[in-house]
Amino acid sequence: MVDSTAHADHGELSPARSAMIYVGLLLLTVATYLFSRFNLGTWSVVIAMVIAIGKASLVALFFMQLWYHRGSVRLALATAVLWLFLLTFFVVADVKSRYPLANPNANPTWQPPTIVHGGSSQAPSPSGRP
Amino acid sequence: MRPEGHVQEHFANIEVQRQAARLGMWTFLATEILLFAGLFAAYAEYRSLFHQAFVLGARHLDAMMATVETAVLITGSFAVVMAHHYAKSSKAGMTCLSLLAAAATGLAFLMLHGIEYWHHFEEGALPGKYYSFPEIQAVGASMFFTLYFLMTGLHSLHVMAGVGVLTWLAWRAAGGAFSNNNYNAVEMGGLYWHLVDLIWIFLFPLLYLV
Numbered sequence: 001m002v003d004s005t006a007h008a009d010h011g012e013l014s015p016a017r018s019a020m021i022y023v024g025l026l027l028l029t030v031a032t033y034l035f036s037r038f039n040l041g042t043w044s045v046v047i048a049m050v051i052a053i054g055k056a057s058l059v060a061l062f063f064m065q066l067w068y069h070r071g072s073v074r075l076a077l078a079t080a081v082l083w084l085f086l087l088t089f090f091v092v093a094d095v096k097s098r099y100p101l102a103n104p105n106a107n108p109t110w111q112p113p114t115i116v117h118g119g120s121s122q123a124p125s126p127s128g129r130p
Numbered sequence: 131m132r133p134e135g136h137v138q139e140h141f142a143n144i145e146v147q148r149q150a151a152r153l154g155m156w157t158f159l160a161t162e163i164l165l166f167a168g169l170f171a172a173y174a175e176y177r178s179l180f181h182q183a184f185v186l187g188a189r190h191l192d193a194m195m196a197t198v199e200t201a202v203l204i205t206g207s208f209a210v211v212m213a214h215h216y217a218k219s220s221k222a223g224m225t226c227l228s229l230l231a232a233a234a235t236g237l238a239f240l241m242l243h244g245i246e247y248w249h250h251f252e253e254g255a256l257p258g259k260y261y262s263f264p265e266i267q268a269v270g271a272s273m274f275f276t277l278y279f280l281m282t283g284l285h286s287l288h289v290m291a292g293v294g295v296l297t298w299l300a301w302r303a304a305g306g307a308f309s310n311n312n313y314n315a316v317e318m319g320g321l322y323w324h325l326v327d328l329i330w331i332f333l334f335p336l337l338y339l340v
Contacts, residue, residue: 015215072153
């Protein structure tokens with residue numbers, strides 16, 4: 001989709017702005033390390049990923065110039081990110097929604113239910129995982 | 131590579147030619163993202179299955195070392211941005227120096243990562259059936275280290291390729307190959323190097339921090 005209207009540079013990245021973004025990226029790196037030292041449970045994953053997405057956006061938009069180069073190049077990245085999301089989402093959705101016995105058993109103490117003749121069964125726990 | 135300063139006849143002008151090169155490069159980078167997407171999906175799957183092992187594994191890895199490695203890669207990205215700027219300003223010497231600085235950060239990254247690998251080899255925190263690390267015996271721990279070696283190993287191969295590309299560009303820059311009308315190669319090599327940085331930005335928290 002390269003047409004002749006496409007897109008002289010919309011400005012360009014100045015060295016001063018590059019340096020600011022560089023310092024910003026370093027600060028975010030230190031911040032994500034410091035946050036990881038606190039035990040924040042699920043929030044530690046959320047915070048780490050939000051910071052990673054922020055850093056990645058700075059790199060893609062400015063160092064990789066997507067802020068200035070509009071049009072089809074943005075579409076290429078957006079498509080790749082969409083596929084990445086779809087793949088990861090459906091893989092996790094599959095694993096999370098399985099009947100426990102369809103998963104590798106993450107709890108070695110768990111035993112499958114003992115089938116007793118006559119139809120009833122004894123199961124220690126319906127969950128395959130701790 | 132053909133000198134980019136000359137517009138080839140099937141392009142209307144230099145800017146269209148440049149945009150075509152960018153789109154081609156970005157299409158390639160999209161396939162690179164998809165190459166890693168499989169590993170990210172595998173990580174998500176095994177983390178959800180073996181949560182405890184993955185948390186223990188991440189806690190065991192050297193987060194401080196990885197933070198330094200991240201800073202080194204970001205510095206390399208910044209050096210490439212400056213190389214692009216100098217190439218556009220027709221400053222051959224500074225272009226060459228910036229590219230060499232970026233390649234040096236790549237080598238530093240590989241060296242630091244080699245030290246990490248060495249520690250894991252010594253303690254037996256290895257992939258698959260070679261796993262013999264006594265400190266983490268949770269089920270799935272070997273999967274964590276399998277993914278750790280696969281993801282960082284594939285990334286390190288990309289760093290090596292990037293160092294090669296940057297060195298080649300520096301050599302060409304020293305010969306005066308780039309100018310304000312002819313800097314496509316620096317821009318495309320730079321895009322590749324930024325992608326290597328971009329992937330690390332996600333590997334770093336997933337493997338070392340959470």
